[in-house]
Amino acid sequence: MSQNTLYDKVWEKHKVTELPNGQDQLFIGLHLIHEVTSPQAFAMLEERGIDVAFPERNYATTDHIAPTEAEKRNRPLTDDEAENMLSALERNVTDNGITFFGFESGQQGITHVVAPELGLSQPGMTVACGDSHTATHGAFGSIGVGVGTSQIRDILATGCIAADKQKVRRINVEGSLGEGVYAKDIILKIIQELGVDGGVGHVYEYGGPAIEELDMEGRLAVCNMSIEGGARAGYINPDETTYEYLKGREYVSEGDEFEQRKEYWESIKSDEDAEYDDVVTINIDDVDPLVTWGINPGQVIEVSEPIPAPDSFEARSDQEAAERALEHMDLEPGDSMLGYDVDVTFLGTCTNGRVSDFEVAAEILENNTIADDVRALAVPGSETVRTECEARGIDETFIEAGFQWRRAGCSMCLAMNDDSLEGDEVCASSSNRNFIGRQGSKEGRTVLMSPAMVAAAAVEGEVTDARRFFDDDVQTVSATDVEEVAD
Amino acid sequence: MADEAHITEVGGTGVPIPGDDVDTDQILPARFMKEVTFDNMADYLFYDARRDENGEFNDHPLNRFEGASIAVVNQNFGCGSSREHAPQAMMRWGVDGVVGESFAEIFRDNCKSLGIPALTASHEDVTALQEWIEANPDGDIEIDVEEETATYDDTVIHGNIDDAMKEALVDGIWDTTQLMYSNLSKVEETAADLPYVEEV
Ligand code: SF4
Numbered sequence: 001m002s003q004n005t006l007y008d009k010v011w012e013k014h015k016v017t018e019l020p021n022g023q024d025q026l027f028i029g030l031h032l033i034h035e036v037t038s039p040q041a042f043a044m045l046e047e048r049g050i051d052v053a054f055p056e057r058n059y060a061t062t063d064h065i066a067p068t069e070a071e072k073r074n075r076p077l078t079d080d081e082a083e084n085m086l087s088a089l090e091r092n093v094t095d096n097g098i099t100f101f102g103f104e105s106g107q108q109g110i111t112h113v114v115a116p117e118l119g120l121s122q123p124g125m126t127v128a129c130g131d132s133h134t135a136t137h138g139a140f141g142s143i144g145v146g147v148g149t150s151q152i153r154d155i156l157a158t159g160c161i162a163a164d165k166q167k168v169r170r171i172n173v174e175g176s177l178g179e180g181v182y183a184k185d186i187i188l189k190i191i192q193e194l195g196v197d198g199g200v201g202h203v204y205e206y207g208g209p210a211i212e213e214l215d216m217e218g219r220l221a222v223c224n225m226s227i228e229g230g231a232r233a234g235y236i237n238p239d240e241t242t243y244e245y246l247k248g249r250e251y252v253s254e255g256d257e258f259e260q261r262k263e264y265w266e267s268i269k270s271d272e273d274a275e276y277d278d279v280v281t282i283n284i285d286d287v288d289p290l291v292t293w294g295i296n297p298g299q300v301i302e303v304s305e306p307i308p309a310p311d312s313f314e315a316r317s318d319q320e321a322a323e324r325a326l327e328h329m330d331l332e333p334g335d336s337m338l339g340y341d342v343d344v345t346f347l348g349t350c351t352n353g354r355v356s357d358f359e360v361a362a363e364i365l366e367n368n369t370i371a372d373d374v375r376a377l378a379v380p381g382s383e384t385v386r387t388e389c390e391a392r393g394i395d396e397t398f399i400e401a402g403f404q405w406r407r408a409g410c411s412m413c414l415a416m417n418d419d420s421l422e423g424d425e426v427c428a429s430s431s432n433r434n435f436i437g438r439q440g441s442k443e444g445r446t447v448l449m450s451p452a453m454v455a456a457a458a459v460e461g462e463v464t465d466a467r468r469f470f471d472d473d474v475q476t477v478s479a480t481d482v483e484e485v486a487d
Numbered sequence: 488m489a490d491e492a493h494i495t496e497v498g499g500t501g502v503p504i505p506g507d508d509v510d511t512d513q514i515l516p517a518r519f520m521k522e523v524t525f526d527n528m529a530d531y532l533f534y535d536a537r538r539d540e541n542g543e544f545n546d547h548p549l550n551r552f553e554g555a556s557i558a559v560v561n562q563n564f565g566c567g568s569s570r571e572h573a574p575q576a577m578m579r580w581g582v583d584g585v586v587g588e589s590f591a592e593i594f595r596d597n598c599k600s601l602g603i604p605a606l607t608a609s610h611e612d613v614t615a616l617q618e619w620i621e622a623n624p625d626g627d628i629e630i631d632v633e634e635e636t637a638t639y640d641d642t643v644i645h646g647n648i649d650d651a652m653k654e655a656l657v658d659g660i661w662d663t664t665q666l667m668y669s670n671l672s673k674v675e676e677t678a679a680d681l682p683y684v685e686e687v
Contacts, residue, residue: 016677017670021654025667027677029684037570039523048664053671054678056685065521081521088523122683132569132593146593148571149525150600150663158667159674164651196508197563200592230566232592264682296508316610317507317562414517414568435512435567442516442535 002168004271006124006237007203010143011165013268014126023162029125030137031155032111033060033098035089036416037130041152042092052096054159059120060093061101062086063110064416066409068379072418073103073407082417096156109382109408112136112350116220117384119249123238123265128155133350133432135226138235139219140242141268143203145233166232167201167277172208175285180467182360183218184352184430184450186210187225188290188300193282196298199231202277205270206236210284216245217354224351225432228297237269289466291337292434292448294325299434301337303453303465309333328436329445330424337463340447343425345376345458346439347403349413352430352451353381358389361455362397364469370402371461377419378403379411403458415440428457492659494602497584498629499556501639502548503617504533509560510567511594515576517568528576549580552620557628557637559617560587561610565594574598584630586637586646588613599652602661604632608646616644632656 002008016025038060045052052058065082067073077083093100101107101114108114111129115121115137123141127134132146151161171194173186191198204226211222219236226234243262246252253261288302299322301307310322310333326333331340347353347361358378370376378398380386386408389395395405412419413431420440421427427439427446434446447463456466519531537547544550558577564587565573574597577585584604598605608616619626619639628639632653637644648656655661667674678684 013681014677016667016673019660019663019666020658021651021660021666023651025670025674027674027681029678029681036520040525040571043524044664050664050668053674064517079521084523085521125683130569132567146569148569148593148597148600149575150571150597154664154667157664158671159678160667160670162651162663162667196566197589197591200563200589227567230563230591261682296510320506321508414512416517416521433510433512433567435510437516437535438512440518 002277003275005168005205005274005276006141006235006268006270007143007168007205009268010124010126013124016160019162021162023164025160026126026163027160028128028155029057030115030120030127031058032115032127032129032134033058034064034111034131035062035085036064037149038092038152039085039088040149041156044153045156050157052098052156055097057159058098059101059115060089060098061108061111061114062089064410064414066108067417068406068409068411068419070407106383106387109384110350110353110410112224113353113381113385116140117249117382119246119252122246122252123242124268128161132227133224135231135234136220136224136350138223138226138233139216141235141238141265143233143235146227166203168205169199169202170205170207170276170279172279172281173206173210174208174281174283175210176213177210177284178286179470180452181287181289182450182452183214183221185287185290186284187222188297188448189284189287190282191225191229191298192290192300194229194280196228196296197230199226199229202231204229204231204234205276206234211236212239215356216241217356220354221351225297228432238265289450289453291453291463293329293331293337294322295328295434295436296321297432297434297448299325303463304336304338306334306336307331337447338465340463341426342374342428342457342462344421344427345374345454346379346412346427346429346431347377347451347454348379348381348411349431350381351432353379353385355385355388357430357451358394361451362394364452364455364459364466365397365401365403368401368459370458374458374461376403376458377406377412379406380408382408412439414438428454428463430454492662494604494656495632496629497556497604498627499583500552500554500625501557501559501616501620501628502552502555503559503620504548505561505617507562508566509564511565511570511573512567514565514573515570520570520572525572525575525579528572529579532576532580552624554581556581556583557630558582558585559613559620560585561613562588564590566591569593571597571600574601574603578603586613586616586630586644595649595652599655599661600663602656604630604648604656605652606630606635606637606646606648608637608644612644612646
């Protein structure tokens with residue numbers, strides 16, 4: 001059993017009691033609500049005549065069904081079902097006194113983008129949301145868990161979930177990121193090495209020099225995809241980077257109170273001699289930009305590496321998954337992903353929909369235009385991100401390059417709004433899931449990559465190595481000379 | 488929500504749903520989540536996999552084994568999104584229990600909340616059971632929660648049910664809301680001790 005890790009300490013502080021079924025009753029310090037998974041929970045509460053226990057610990061916004069075209073945001077929404085969901089949420093938050101970041105607030109967006117940027121997510125908290133990417137908030141040194149609708153009901157009614165404590169795996173990321181390689185590549189690398197179910201039964205504590213070097217937005221991207229590695233949560237111990245980021249944000253206290261909070265934040269860090277259930281080391285030196293070639297986020301290679309043959313995998317399940325992937329993606333083992341034709345490029349989501357993601361993509365799009373026939377979507381993770389990008393003129397770069405510049409939402413990450421793949425379109429995507437059907441078409445194909453790689457793919461109309469765009473001498477590009485650069 | 492709280496045995500005919508890493512986007516595609524109740528979810532269960540290009544039912548097991556109560560699945564079933572819509576859809580379609588090689592954790596938790604026992608067993612046992620169902624579509628399978636077994640024909644699979652799930656189902660305390668609600672004053676004490684929770 002782990003001891004004196006952040007996970008142990010935060011768990012202890014939030015543990016109310018042990019339940020007769022052997023689970024712990026755990027207090028949830030921050031509960032984030034969105035329109036898709038909450039209406040059923042509010043209805044269950046109403047059925048039982050129970051009030052929301054801690055309305056001030058709950059915050060709501062709308063993201064999954066939010067239309068991202070400005071003119072489609074007028075109410076009532078043209079999609080009746082989306083309108084129903086949104087008005088149900090509005091009714092539920094009003095009836096229960098819960099703060100809601102709606103379209104009018106200027107702060108609407110994806111829960112996992114909104115809560116960090118407003119300073120709602122803080123170190124030493126427990127965070128829950130009816131969404132599996134709640135691990136994102138672990139970037140601040142909190143325990144973030146995704147929950148189902150019955151657990152949302154539990155949280156609304158009691159402020160708690162019934163939970164089993166997990167094992168803690170420390171992942172040391174050694175080395176430092178090369179140019180054109182980002183936080184997204186770190187987490188893809190981790191999932192490649194440990195597998196999509198490698199984290200089952202665990203939470204991941206990320207640390208080591210490559211993690212410490214990351215800014216908060218990079219850390220958020222890493223923790224975001226913990227669930228793709230099978231881990232229930234993922235976190236990073238807070239440090240000066242964390243505190244600097246928090247300072248001055250809307251929901252963060254100031255002055256003396258800030259200093260007092262900081263004492264708490266420091267106290268919940270993993271001790272130097274903390275004990276972990278296991279420790280894994282991964283080196284990120286010399287790692288090239290990564291892309292997925294398959295239909296789960298563990299099917300990852302460096303962009304110029306050959307696609308593996310199914311029989312190169314040991315486990316039967318991995319072999320079968322590789323076969324299915326090659327068939328779905330229409331790929332041959334031995335080829336690389338360079339030159340794989342792309343129809344759609346999608347930049348956004350709770351993984352990579354923050355200001356720095358648009359910034360790095362804009363560097364590549366500057367003085368470039370996207371390839372003919374490519375449909376390119378830039379969807380800020382929140383309205384706050386959008387306004388900030390616009391204040392810096394980043395939107396102009398996107399629009400001039402041929403991108404559609406949208407309003408905030410989950411958009412084509414899971415296609416619950418109008419943004420969707422059609423037929424067997426290929427999408428270069430900064431999102432976190434390449435499951436079959438995820439982006440709205442069951443024949444659709446998703447290639448996961450970093451924002452820089454998405455921008456580069458938009459310009460080339462195919463998967464390419466984004467690093468060539470940082471080299472001013474190279475103006476024309478083909479898959480072959482990219483291979484040379486990558487070599 | 489079942490009020491018959493104690494769940495010690497579930498049984499009926501089986502349906503094999505083969506494949507590893509079957510994610511919740513396949514079990515219940517997101518575009519069918521735009522409803523504010525779970526009422527119609529059974530209609531959307533494995534929506535894409537169950538239909539051909541013309542939208543007609545194909546030979547997916549769920550079409551061939553209508554009326555089954557026990558789903559038999561492989562590794563890491565229910566991975567991906569936390570949507571409770573997935574087990575809700577399975578439950579509403581008729582699934583009362585699941586036997587599999589392994590389950591994604593959120594999926595298993597959601598099953599627990601719904602009172603659906605999830606038994607894990609070895610690859611050999613699971614595939615043998617899947618083959619048996621193909622040959623015996625009318626054959627009965629029984630999951631015994633306390634014994635952590637699945638029985639069919641004259642075969643007994645000795646599997647494993649997560650402790651918390653077992654306790655919850657057998658003792659009828661899987662309605663965690665009720666359970667935790669009775670501790671509300673303790674919750675307030677825990678909250679008051681946290682430096683970031685303002686006095687209410
Ligand atoms: S952006 Fe995608 S992964 Fe993130 S919350 Fe929205 S749908 Fe889920």
